[in-house]
Amino acid sequence: MAKTKQVFSSISKHEKRNFWIYISPWIIGFLAFTAIPFFSSLALSFMQWDIITPPKWVGFENYKELMDDKIYFWNALRNTIFYALVGVPLSVTLGLLLSILLSKEIKGINVFRIIFYLPAVFGGVAVLMLWSYLLYPGTGNGDAGLINAALGWFGIEGPGWSQSEFWSKPAVILVGLWGVGGSMMIWLPALAGVPKELHEAAEIDGASRWRKFWSVTFPLITPAIFFQVTMGIIGSFQIFMEPKIMPGNQKAWTDSLMVNLFDNAFTFYKMGYASAIAWVLFIMIMVLTVINLVVSKRWVYYESN
């Protein structure tokens, strides 16, 4: 304690002033674009406001209305949970498997890495629209997009994708999987961080490939897995572009909470109601992140421990 005090007093006024000067862009931005909007948003969620007439305080009315809204809110919530529950495990597993394939420094591996990474570089509206065409329904015999035609090569009759209530959500997830190679940015360094000696030692002990993965590699990359799962959950709760641009035949099939929020705020100008949706989303993300953190203590391995 005495020591820290000494350190503090040894910091010159000049240094303290410089600290504030250099970090001032962040401080200003934090207040203007994060802190003030954050609390305003909470306050707004207790109000009714259409921008034209003055705002009115309604207490928990917006939240009550949300809970009763089985048609839009609950439906969007179900869809969003589907994206998280199905999409996140799929993309984490596939991303890791691909990265393991790409991790060995063999001849020409960089060409493969570039090809696998490429789809992740393409983002935005164009790609999503492209995918709505690739997923054009139809069978291998009639007018069909590439995906169903390709399934036809193997004698599989492709599903209706956006035309089917069941397949429209997987269609949304599928687009994200095309870009799963982007996650090698996280996986490759993590895999490279696994010491070679440990693998060699396991090999001498006669461990099989599978055994080496589970007993050596897996524990050492759990921090990266934890990171990917956390970011994946947060991202899947905010999914917007995919359902907005390539919606199912009926919007309700694919609408996420974010689409619901956007429609309420910027189409119907229900600013208070939309803010309440934002807060429900925020609280759900927070709760999931905290659960994830707590559970992670049981399975994530840090070298320092």
Add this chain to the structure above:
Amino acid sequence: MSQTNTEAISQVQINQKASTKSKLPKIMLRSLRYLVLTIIAAMLLLPLVWTISASLKPSSDIFSVPIKWVPSEFKWDNYSRVLSIFPMFQYSANTLIITISAIIGQVLSSVCVAYGFARFRHPLANVIFLLVLATMMIPGQVTMIPQFLMYKEFGWINTYLPLIVPNFFAAAINIFLLRQFIMGIPKELDESAKMDGCSSFGILTRIIAPMCKPIIITIMIWTFNANWNDFMGPLIYLNDPEKFTLQLGIYSLNAGQQGITDYGMMFAATLLALIPTLLLFAVGQKYFMSGIKLGGALKG
């Protein structure tokens, strides 16, 4: 030197031993690896190849089965028609203005703030840095509506300001990465520059910033991608078609033509919109792939 040589030699010996011990399975394993990689690569590239071929076909050919990979008739005018009805260059220029401003803003502000955190001591520094990290947890949608109302108050709706200005206030992830990197730069460099009469700002611009080049390039690429591909921002803030970004333009082109969509032209537009990203990737590929060892940062 000699030590590394012996190491290399012993390594070679080990390799030889291993390879003589089990030559056949190793070759098979390797070929299997290449085979799997090639199949997946082909699957990933197929959509692109299909689009390129579709963009050159007459609309009637595009969804025909079996797929005609080589168009029966090359419709190069799909491209010229897109460019005549779709203000591709205007939209690209608009997007470029926003993107370049955002990049300049992010780099300047993030380097400055990260330098502040890495090099100047303050009793509150750790608390504030934790706050920086905590903001990463706040999803954008919570602050989105009040921000919209604020920009509306400022009269910024239908201008590029809401899309540009926030970038001048340093994003948390960029601060984090740069701070880590700057802390790895020996402080002696600062000290000696100070001896030569360099101010703290001089140290930042002449020593720290140039050394941060790899991270800065990574941040530039991230910022480029985030802004070039941004859809929701322009959708919220821009109404005037003349001011549309590329993403919004393509979206409106599709939404406006439902039912009578000219597919060949749509695919041509799609590909044209991907070209800038592809060019950037080709140039900065090295940085895309290995810019950051996030894995290392995660362990800390």
